[in-house]
Amino acid sequence: MKKLMSSLLIALTFTASASAYQLLSSKELGQGDAKNQTVVVRCTTDTGKTSTQTCTLRRYVKCSGTGTNKRCSGWQAWQDLRTPAKKYSDWRSAASACCRAKGLR
Numbered sequence: 001m002k003k004l005m006s007s008l009l010i011a012l013t014f015t016a017s018a019s020a021y022q023l024l025s026s027k028e029l030g031q032g033d034a035k036n037q038t039v040v041v042r043c044t045t046d047t048g049k050t051s052t053q054t055c056t057l058r059r060y061v062k063c064s065g066t067g068t069n070k071r072c073s074g075w076q077a078w079q080d081l082r083t084p085a086k087k088y089s090d091w092r093s094a095a096s097a098c099c100r101a102k103g104l105r
Helices: 002-017 091-101
Strands: 021-029 035-044 050-064 071-075 078-080 083-088
Touching (some): 050 091, 078 091, 083 091
Antiparallel strands (some): 035 050, 050 071, 050 078, 078 083
16 A cells, blocks of 8 residues: 555656656566566646657666576666667656657657
8 A cells, every 4th residue: 555655646746747657667576587667657748638658668677697696686777668778867767758759748
């Protein structure tokens, strides 16, 4: 419940202060290489209306070594799944860049 409330508070804060807002956030912290966090945001139009277009953003855990020597700590930079070569320091800047690329905000 606390996690849901904090996610809702983040989404509401982001909606009030920026153009895109978070629809979905999920973390997968499995045992193998599948350690990631995905955020889906919806963009807004120039008039402030919600667009049907979304951006999917993802970051992966930093890992080194293999097998039993594999050590993971911290996160890599965020990336927009449309252009994975570009890296962003936080998901808000990634969302902003993605929405701007679609002609939205």
